[in-house]
Amino acid sequence: MNxxxxxxxxxxxxxxxxxxxxxxxxxxxxxxxxxxxGVWQAPLPHGGRSAELASWWRGFDDPLLPGLIDAAQAASxxxxxxxxxxxxxxxxLAASDAAARPRxxxxxxxxxxxxxxxxxxxxxxxxxxxxxxEIDLFGAVAAGQRASAQRLRGAEAGWHEARVxxxxxxxxxxxxxxxxxxxxxxxxxxxxxxxxTARLTDQSATAGFTAxxxxxxxxxxxxxxxxxxxxxxxxxxxLVKSLVELTDRPEPALRQQLAAATARLPQAAGLTALALPxxxxxxxxxxxxxxxxxxxxxxxxxxxxxxERPRLGFAGSLQLxxxxxxxxxxxxxxxxxxxxxxxxxxxxxGSRRAATAAQxxxxxxxxxxxxxxxxxxLREVETALVALDATAARERDVLAAxxxxxxxxxxxxxxxxxxxxxxxxxxxxxxxxxxxxxxVIELQRERxxxxxxxxRSLGGGWTPAEAVPAALPQNPPTSxxxx
Numbered sequence: 001m002n003x004x005x006x007x008x009x010x011x012x013x014x015x016x017x018x019x020x021x022x023x024x025x026x027x028x029x030x031x032x033x034x035x036x037x038g039v040w041q042a043p044l045p046h047g048g049r050s051a052e053l054a055s056w057w058r059g060f061d062d063p064l065l066p067g068l069i070d071a072a073q074a075a076s077x078x079x080x081x082x083x084x085x086x087x088x089x090x091x092x093l094a095a096s097d098a099a100a101r102p103r104x105x106x107x108x109x110x111x112x113x114x115x116x117x118x119x120x121x122x123x124x125x126x127x128x129x130x131x132x133x134e135i136d137l138f139g140a141v142a143a144g145q146r147a148s149a150q151r152l153r154g155a156e157a158g159w160h161e162a163r164v165x166x167x168x169x170x171x172x173x174x175x176x177x178x179x180x181x182x183x184x185x186x187x188x189x190x191x192x193x194x195x196x197t198a199r200l201t202d203q204s205a206t207a208g209f210t211a212x213x214x215x216x217x218x219x220x221x222x223x224x225x226x227x228x229x230x231x232x233x234x235x236x237x238x239l240v241k242s243l244v245e246l247t248d249r250p251e252p253a254l255r256q257q258l259a260a261a262t263a264r265l266p267q268a269a270g271l272t273a274l275a276l277p278x279x280x281x282x283x284x285x286x287x288x289x290x291x292x293x294x295x296x297x298x299x300x301x302x303x304x305x306x307x308e309r310p311r312l313g314f315a316g317s318l319q320l321x322x323x324x325x326x327x328x329x330x331x332x333x334x335x336x337x338x339x340x341x342x343x344x345x346x347x348x349x350g351s352r353r354a355a356t357a358a359q360x361x362x363x364x365x366x367x368x369x370x371x372x373x374x375x376x377x378l379r380e381v382e383t384a385l386v387a388l389d390a391t392a393a394r395e396r397d398v399l400a401a402x403x404x405x406x407x408x409x410x411x412x413x414x415x416x417x418x419x420x421x422x423x424x425x426x427x428x429x430x431x432x433x434x435x436x437x438x439x440v441i442e443l444q445r446e447r448x449x450x451x452x453x454x455x456r457s458l459g460g461g462w463t464p465a466e467a468v469p470a471a472l473p474q475n476p477p478t479s480x481x482x483x
Contacts, residue, residue, distance in 0.1 A: 388451065
């Protein structure tokens with residue numbers, strides 16, 4: 001592409017500015033952002049009108065595909081891992097929120113002492129509450145909260161990205177399988193035809209009407225066709241096993257389910273691409289995660305800078321205490337306020353400043369990663385659009401070629417039966433017809449795969465407001481060690 005468009009990066013920079021108004025603002029970093037809003041360089045299907053992308057796989061004219069994707073999402077380790085990262089981020093956010101509040105601890109103590117051998121023993125007991133609170137003078141705690149919140153947002157976007165990628169992987173494997181099955185049917189038909197030719201040629205050679213060389217050629221063609229059937233069958237079996245892995249379904253049950261639509265290539269509905277890159281970049285979960293990483297990194301810079309400044313802490317306690325000694329008991333309440341403790345950093349060998357520099361470098365890395373993600377997103381959409389345009393442009397010629405080669409094969413077979421064409425002519429016509437039929441199947445597979453790639457590159461219908469489904473309850477591991 002000859003123009004770079006990074007609206008998401010500009011939006012992230014604005015959000016970072018808002019997020020750091022309560023604390024130190026990260027240093028400005030040089031970011032190459034073009035003011036040009038940009039347009040797609042590749043042709044858009046259907047004029048580029050907007051369309052709904054959510055659950056795009058249901059738009060294919062195949063009732064089996066949605067069920068396979070649902071099964072894969074229910075059994076996916078990658079989605080389970082992404083959901084666990086969300087739970088961890090939520091726990092971290094809860095801990096950050098708790099750090100902004102006073103801390104209360106209950107404390108109890110009991111003691112019995114005898115100071116001298118002849119002195120009576122003394123008993124004491126106390127029960128109380130202790131409080132501590134660090135006053136957030138320079139926004140370190142608030143920045144930590146912002147960082148945790150943005151990392152939670154990034155983890156949620158990561159789950160959606162894993163979901164979109166998984167749906168695309170299942171759909172691609174399914175389309176490849178159906179294309180392979182269609183090619184297998186062509187290979188079997190070709191092998192059957194060559195077997196018939198070889199049998200008839202052998203009979204003719206035995207009767208002395210055909211040269212032995214022609215019979216050998218026919219047998220060689222039949223053997224080659226049988227070998228191709230086995231190669232194609234192995235490819236299809238491999239693709240079935242890929243779907244078994246993705247969906248976690250038993251292979252016999254999956255094969256039985258797949259048999260209902262063998263060799264039928266699903267075709268996408270008339271879903272349309274988005275007209276402008278800006279519309280694309282607002283709905284890619286990986287870009288949302290990269291934007292959240294920038295905001296979290298900016299908050300980390302604010303936290304590190306606040307650690308270079310004074311800290312103010314406050315403590316207090318309230319206790320009920322009792323003392324018994326020599327038969328005399330006393331009890332009452334004891335309370336304290338303070339100390340109000342101010343900590344001034346004087347000298348640490350440069351460790352705090354080094355920590356700040358490290359966070360500033362992490363911020364710059366996050367910005368660079370977003371730049372790369374945006375460029376990759378634009379390239380993925382452009383590539384899918386090029387593939388769609390190329391398959392549409394080739395369709396008419398490919399279908400015309402297949403029709404004419406089929407007509408040529410039919411005519412050559414008739415001429416060969418009447419002795420007007422040689423076996424070499426027949427084999428050449430058969431190869432051309434088979435290649436033409438295979439090209440049609442491959443074109444259909446390529447077009448379906450290009451639609452899948454386009455849906456994936458457009459974000460798969462994810463929106464920032466879409467919630468992550470709750471995970472199934474799981475019992476934590478228990479220890480086998482007995483007290």
